[in-house]
Amino acid sequence: MMTYAKKRSFLFFFVALSSGTVVPFMDAAHAEPIADAQATKAKNKQTKAEAKAAAKKTANNEVVTVTGSRIANPHAKSPTPVSTLTQRDIANQSPTNNLADLVNQLPQFAGSQTPQNSRLALSTGSAGINALNLRNLGAVRSLVLLDGRRTAPSTITGLVDINTLPQQLVKRVDVVTGGASAQYGSDAVAGVTNFVLDKTYTGLKVNADSGISTYGDGVNYSTAIAGGFGFAHNKGHVLLSGDYAHEDGIYSVTRKWNENGNRIIRNPDYTTSNGQPYYIVRGPGGTNNALPGGIINSSTGSVANSLKGIYFGQGGSVNQYNYGSLSTTTTSIGGDYKLADNGRNIGLSPGSDRKNLYGRLSYDVASWMTLYAEGAYNQSEYIYNAGPQYLSAIKLTSDNAYLVDALGADALKNVSSVSVGTTASDMPYRKIDNRRNVQRYTFGGEGNFQMFGKRASWSAYAQYSATRTHEQIYNVMNTSKISKATDAVRNSSGNIVCRSSLTDPGNGCSPINWLGTGVMSSDSIDYVLGNPYRDQKFEEIVSGVNLSMTPFATWAGDVSVAVGGEYRDERASGYVPTDYQSGWSVGNFRATNGGYNVKEAYIETEVPLAKGLAFNGAARATDYSTSGYVTTWKVGGTWQPIKDILFRATQSRDVRAPNINELYQGGTSRTTSVLNPWNGETDTVLEMTTGNAKLKPEKANSTVVGSVITPRFIPGFSISVDWFHIKLDDAIQQFYSQDIVNQCYEGKQSFCSAVGKDPTGTRDLYIQASPFNFSKITTSGIDIDASYVLPMRHILPKVGGTLIVHGQASNYLKYVADSGLSPAINTAGDITSGPPKWIYRFSATYSLPNFSVTAIARGISAGNYSNSYVQCTSGCPAYNAYFPTIDRNKVKGTFYFDMNFTYKFKYQDVGNFQVFLNVTNLANSKPVLVPESGLAADSTYSSLLGRTFRGGIRFEL
Incomplete structure (x- = not known):
């Protein structure tokens, strides 16, 4: 045994x-x-x-x-x-x-x-x-x-x-x-x-x-x-x-680890000859081009960007943003970096x-x-x-009623428009x-x-x-309605309305105020949001x-x-x-x-x-x-x-x-642009993302x-x-579109079959992505x-x-x-x-x-x-x-x-x-x-x- x-x-x-x-x-x-x-x-x-x-x-x-x-x-x-x-x-x-x-x-x-x-x-x-x-x-x-x-x-x-x-x-x-x-x-x-x-x-x-x-x-x-x-x-x-x-x-997200705040940013001291790294990792940092109550990222007019950095707080208060020790067009290190959502208001599970x-x-x-x-x-x-809504380039013209009320007519004398970035804290978060x-x-x-x-x-x-x-x-923005509601002016009675309502009073548009927290009306929120399914x-x-x-x-x-x-x-x-x-x-x-x-x-x-x-x-x-x-x-x-x-x-x-999705996906459509490698010009494109039966x-x-x-x-x-x-x-x-055009230009026929003229005639090309x-x-x-x-x-x-x-x-x-x-x-x-x-x-x-x-x-x-990435601190190779x-x-x-x-x-x-x-x-x-x-x-x-x-x-x- x-x-x-x-x-x-x-x-x-x-x-x-x-x-x-x-x-x-x-x-x-x-x-x-x-x-x-x-x-x-x-x-x-x-x-x-x-x-x-x-x-x-x-x-x-x-x-x-x-x-x-x-x-x-x-x-x-x-x-x-x-x-x-x-x-x-x-x-x-x-x-x-x-x-x-x-x-x-x-x-x-x-x-x-x-x-x-x-x-x-x-x-x-x-x-x-x-x-x-x-x-x-x-x-x-x-x-x-x-x-x-x-x-x-x-x-x-x-x-x-x-x-x-x-x-x-x-x-x-x-x-x-x-x-x-x-x-x-x-x-x-x-x-x-x-x-x-x-x-x-x-x-x-x-x-x-x-x-x-x-x-x-x-x-x-x-x-x-x-x-x-x-x-x-x-x-x-x-x-x-x-x-x-x-x-x-x-x-x-209330966990402390989410307060780390490190960001990868372009090195402001980089030159092609000094051997410094092209990117650097620094912190604490945060997003600076979209804040809960909105921030002006740029302005056009006789004095460009004269209003850049103005942000709006509770009740529409006007403040000046501190961009910190280092900043890019999207990120700040130090300064007022904590003002951004920075991933706090997103679901953890x-x-x-x-x-x-x-x-x-x-x-x-x-x-x-x-x-x-x-x-x-x-x-x-x-x-x-x-997470919250995210808009980094809302265009407000100088006669926008909410902009005029916030900054005053004098501040807008030499301004034709401003670009505002916001995470719209007044709006409900998107929900799946x-x-x-x-x-x-x-x-x-x-x-x-x-x-x-x-x-x-x-x-x-x-x-x-x-x-x-x-x-x-739930709570998804309709891009067409956003455009109409954003263009807010005063009517003959002095009330703020959508410009489109001046010629079409029954269109249901409700003007929206992007400048501040606690300032949006419930009517405007209901107008611009929808629940696709x-x-x-x-x-x-x-x-x-x-x-x-x-x-x-x-x-x-x-x-x-x-x-x-x-x-x-x-x-x-x-x-x-x-x-x-x-x-x-x-x-x-x-x-x-x-x-x-x-x-x-x-x-x-x-x-x-x-x-x-x-x-x-x-x-x-x-x-x-x-x-x-x-x-x-x-x-x-x-x-x-x-x-x-x-x-x-x-x-x-x-x-x-x-699988069926890859073969027959119904797809989504969007308008985008591509650089045309045949003539060097930028073409507008109607891109339809669909399946490929071949x-x-x-x-x-x-x-x-x-x-x-x-x-x-x-x-x-x-x-x-x-x-x-x-x-x-x-x-x-x-x-997607640019890759498809590039591959077609290089002679790959399977990609060329996805490129054609826009059948509606409103854009240059139609691309089946x-x-x-x-x-x-x-x-x-x-x-x-x-x-x-x-x-x-x-x-x-x-x-x-x-x-x-x-x-x-x-x-x-x-x-x-x-x-x-x-x-x-x-x-x-x-x-x-x-x-x-x-x-x-x-x-x-x-x-x-x-x-x-x-x-x-x-x-x-x-x-x-x-x-x-190539890690280095000095003697770095040329940019690639x-x-x-x-x-x-x-x-x-x-x-x-x-x-x-x-x-x-x-x-x-x-x-x-x-x-x-x-x-x-x-x-x-x-x-x-x-x-x-x-x-x-x-x-x-x-x-x-x-x-x-x-x-x-x-x-x-």
Whole structure:
């Protein structure tokens, strides 16, 4: 018989090998057989005979879910790396009631979209989405699965909001960090995240919690319930869950870190020959060209700029602005810099409400067939404060009635007009209100049977989902009405009116006073503001069949083969009132209408070649109704020379087809200007931002090489190291008017097709600003994953419990996005536009039967404001528009420390209870600070709320 230590060593050796093919019978983080855990639960509700029957049902009828592979073989050793979060990880480590916040802490994710960093997504409809982004390649290039199937998208771009999943029933989360298009289809360029549900759960579990920040804001609470039971002698099973979560919004920024005030400004002492940097970083600073009550930025007349610097305060008071020790046309260092909003009056986090319902019914109609039906419904609303209005160049003529009243006629004798900048504190802040409901209905079957004398697995399903969104922006300025209301004069009766009302008294215009705070009338505010909205519906039909079998064996062992096919149809439709399609400062919604379908077939095989050596390969044929036929493939292998080490490698060809938004985006219009390179003149342009139906799929070549080490002389320890390299060609990127004209001038015909004469004849050109297949993205790096499980009695015989240590880190060596319009720059370590050099996360859990404590350390390494800057203080090179010099380019990284405490107890044999407390950012560490005019912090990798507390109770019957 094995000793305990040997058993542990063998167990972790097996788990490490299966890190590329996660086994559903094994809890990979804690090495506890799931079947045993399920049997333990069953004993609380069933007799021993019933428990054995349930275990037998699970073993014989449940189809194995293997992430990263279609081969349903728990013993296969996939060459593709997979990271796993288990139920225990989720319970002990999740910082919020949102599972995406935990998943996004894994170092493989970089640049994910969250409710915090999407607060300014005014016109895209994606505000509030929790969308996962692997490798910083964009969330549209990361595929999200639920039990190995595509799940309902939440946006017209195809992004899956993790909030819509039944989080209470998630058994584990598997993250494939390599191209997987050959197995799963389009969008899996950067990898796959698979949420695996506990479909055979029996019992009842309830969770309730509440949280708050250390500043007394950000109050949140949630409750969730899930239950499952068998019927008809366990041939049938019912699974139900529901949850509700609420979070109070934080609609202003009162954190001290936002008072940093550093700004990047042009160096006033710079000359082409003195060797000083072109830019300098200085503070404290603030915006000087737009103040809450308005400031005169320039004036025209016989004495130019004679009124520059006059600003208006409470009740229209007239004051002179102090521009400080250093100033530019937009920024002041010192002086009256504090007068500006400086990002204080913008939302820090949204207010949100979300509701989820999920149900599943399954029945074993035969020993080889289980039929099931699933239904899910999600409803969510996210409300943001998108900040104050911003107008930097309001033109007031010298006869403007409010200007004359404020300054007097004498002060305006030599002035023809003034330009005023304001953030209009009298106006309500812009508000985003995004509402979504997502419905999903799935019908399918699965089972195991004998084929070629071996166990084979099959599955088939059909799924329909519909997502309806209502995207609304409140308090948006109408540019036409702003122009009319600004031109205020006195009528013959001496009353201030709009000039346009003198000739058209019934036009409804109400004059607006921009000069001061507390001076605007409610009528003028109501006149110039509106609430544009768009309604969209996105429908998806997916059906698929899969068969995994072992048709024959070679001298080295069984050969596994998986085959299958999939059909997918996606459609979008929408509605926008005509009044909201143009003429607004932001928004200008257009409805998107269009669709496409996809037909796919694949084959995958696992072939043992010799003892310890195996080949894995897959190929998929895909036919898009919009962009034609493509082939994706993957080849890889594993080599295990000794029990302690496994080598693995894959090479894959992956694709991402353009989504409906990229193909058929309804678009927005604006009037702009371009420099015409053919004649050197400036042309006016009607620019329409739309989709491009001629887009073709992106193509990626991905390489992953690594190893897994589980040394027998350190029982319970394993470490994996993997190098990855992804090169994406024909990447889809949005271009705008000037770039399109420039590229056409250089002879690129795909851009010339977007340029033509304005059909209305009112402008020189009409340009269709669309996405094109023109960019290249290359990224590479190293993933490190190490874990160690140590029963404490092995070092302290009288101490019980288990210590589990897990560390993960990703080192991004290269990230280059090359559009061909400017020099390609490696942005790894660039805080503003690339992934950090290092992203890391370490956790340690000490658990006893009735108590556990988990500590988490996570963060990113220091980096640069921008990798395009050249840092120097003297002897700087000559100015280069692409690589300007700057005296300070470094940004500190982040380090956050979290704690979780869980106490377990049983109450009068009623059920198992857990009381927990989670403290996030225990040291109240600051976020990554960046010198910019708005919020002074990075919102992607930082903790903006500061120290937060969340406590609650769980119980299970």
